[in-house]
Amino acid sequence: MQRWHKTDCTKPDVVTLADKVPRCQACHSRPQIEQLISSKASTSSVPLVPPDLPSGQMDLWWPRAVPYSTSMTTNSEAGSQHLSAPTAAKEKSEKSSLPAAPYGTTLKSDEFRLIFLEPAETPDSPVHLTLEVYNLDDCPEYEAVSYTWAGENGDNTLSQPIYVGPFWDILLQTKNCWAMLQFMRPLRIPRMIWVDAICINQGDTLERSMQVVNMGNIYSACSRVVVYLGPHIAMPLFDRHPRRRMLHEFETEEIKPCFPNHGSGSQFSPSSLRDILKLRYFSRIWVIQEFLLSQRVVLRIGDIDFWADSTTATHFSLKVPGWDWETTAATWVQFTSQRTSTEMNLGELLEMSSASRSTDPRDRIFGLLGIFPEMETQSPFQRSRTNESLLSIRGEIQADYSLSCQQIFIGFFAFYLLNKDQPNILYRASCLSQSKPGYPTWAPNWESATPWKTLFQEPKLTSDALFKGIKNLPEYLLVDKEGYFLQYRVAFDIYELRGPGSTYIEKERHWRKGAFIDASTASLNVNLTQYMTISRPLERVGTIDELHLFCMRYDCFSVYMVSEKRLDRVLTGRGNEELFILNINGFSIIYLLLRRQTDEHGAVTYKLISACPRVQILILVQRNTSHHIPNFGELRLGDLQCSVYDAIENCRHFLDIKLMDYRLERRDRGILVGITAIRDFVPVLKQLYQQRSQQRSQRDMGLHWPKNVREAKIRRFEHSISEAFIQCVDRKLSPRLDNTYVTISMSTRWEICHIYLFRSTEKHFSDNQHKTWEYRIKDSGPAWESPYLSPSVYDNLLGSSVERRLEIRFPMSWVFQSLFTNPFWRISKLLFKEMDMLSGHFGTIGDDLWSLVVDESELDPDLRFVSLPNHKPFPYAYIQVKDLFAQLGMKMNTCMVCIE
Known part of the structure; x- marks a missing residue:
């Protein structure tokens, strides 16, 4: 903005003479237009985009709904960083703002500016306007203008002066913007219009961001949207009013417009709406929301104002034979004045706008904020937020022009990945082979048109x-x-x-659950x-x-x-x-x-x-x-x-099984003296499991021992089992191992004594069964009696008033036979299967593994997420699931993975 009056000029009196250059009669000053244009010759109308930051210094915080975390600061520090980010943006914007005149202070979140445009004396009079500030809910009726800054030729240099306010401050604009204002100047009465390039202080980043948030309301509340397609399409009419028709009539050729002739010998005259939709104007991303949110759209084509509203799509389907919006260059025009894109999901909207362009890459996102309601919902897994934004935020995503393209697109993809539950965008990730330095491999390449078209589509393969x-x-x-x-x-x-x-x-x-984006590395x-x-x-x-x-x-x-x-x-x-x-x-x-x-x-x-x-x-x-x-x-x-946690719990369950819950033979009940649960048999289980593991290992190695070696190993195994069995018997019975016999001592009045002696009175026992155990009265002599007792001897022994100590012995072969026939062995085999999975994970079969299983302390809940290979076979297959685990390096562990 340029003020050209003398500093002491407080009451300007500006007039224009024949040369169309304004002069102040109060201070006798005139603007140096040519010098100003020359100094701005290389300046673009598009504000500069902040540069990308290297990995490790990104300081991501946008949008606030995304769960960000940083490994470089504590939670309190991270919170203060997030809180200070908008403040820093505001300070930066204030430093980079244009001079106060004519904008003054930054607009509030519920305010916007309108242009008061007066009639001109002649068509070539300088463009002069006044800016007025209003509240969004308390403003006069106005029109919003939709156009392109750069025009159809792409010229976005600031080369045309526009005069603002009573001081006629100079605001340089593009040729197309200047031509649009000339086109919009009324014939008789003033006109209230909204034009983004002028009503928003483009040098104030904070204001620019807040006004983008409000643009949905601005276009929804205006009386109509006037579309300016450029001087080659829109014919200015200074001496008469335009004809007015519905848009479908242009396609049916019911009426033909007259187009301006610019003296070049050739006249551009589009013959159909399809030709119009191919113009550069319709490739702008911002145009989509301007059409969808408006109550009515008016397009000047030649000398005719064609209007479109929510009924336009119906008129085309009924009155234009063979018309198909999908074959046009701007399919979204069919949704004109339908307010939002509720009929489309985000993927369809992005696919529809994938061919749209924007001078500022960030506008590919900001240009859709007003028409997509999904951006106002939160994820059920979203972390709590206590920081309040300085901006007026109605949704979870809001425009912020203080951020770089890198920060905006990473935040956008993170929002729809984590907050909107859209993991399909990982199919469009840039990945390791295409990712740029400093850009994460999980995020799509925002510079490519292909990901935008199919951003949320998964490959079609069943x-x-x-x-x-x-x-x-x-x-x-x-x-x-x-x-x-x-x-x-x-x-x-x-x-x-x-x-x-x-x-x-x-x-x-x-x-x-608990997922997040690292704020420093993305x-x-x-x-x-x-x-x-x-x-x-x-x-x-x-x-x-x-x-x-x-x-x-x-x-x-x-x-x-x-x-x-x-x-x-x-x-x-x-x-x-x-x-x-x-x-x-x-x-x-x-x-x-x-x-x-x-x-x-x-x-x-x-x-x-x-x-x-x-x-x-x-x-x-x-x-x-x-x-x-x-x-x-x-x-x-x-x-x-199959988790480690569950395997240990299963093992503990098997150990806690009560043997008396099963119908045991009396012989087995006698052998399992003082043993009530599988847990009491742990010493024997250890020996059995170790021997089983050793045999399996030798078999896997193909080892075959000679007969005498095998017999020696069997004797050592039986001896170790016998010693382990003695440890399991109740200490009150004074168990001991005598060669190949287990000897216990008990009172004749003890219940277990009745079990042993009563079974000898049953006549159906064979001779071999009678010899499985022997008894004697302690200290009455070394001779062991046969287990067969007549009823009279039985009554005399147990019915005596004198308490005696009875010694009973049985061979270990009886123990071995019982171990492999009663429910104990069936339960043990189930226990050993769980132990096999645990030993494969921990790499041990010794006391450490058994201590983990036998210990009744509370297990670490994280063990639920550590999996074990099971022994499930594939039908008719050569391998089991555990073989896949071994050969493929499967772990099936579930944990937090960091993808850079």
């Missing part, structure tokens, strides 16, 4: 299509010389991961489940529905995955690349291929390589290939998420 594509690969088909299908070369089935996952994990570590932190490690190169084996199909081969199975990117060119297969699962809603899954990296402090982060829509595993099966037809099966995510 599980059945991938299954069909894999089973029809030439490597699996056997054909004759003429190419006819004969059979499959090998027998195989194909499996794909399906939900739902563990209920606890889906509840406590939903992918968005890294994305979300809960993911590690699926497998890419430990060998991928082979590209074909395409399916325009997606590349890749294979990772093993001996008994192969892993197939699809991607829009050439993974075989970017993957190294060195083991630092992993496939993670983003479990969306229990059934839908996105696979994220990440590359692991470790910094100097040992912190692990990842970079996104690609998002894959489908991953299937082909497993060889034991079937006759001539009759085998491949099946499609499921790997249940919940089955693969």
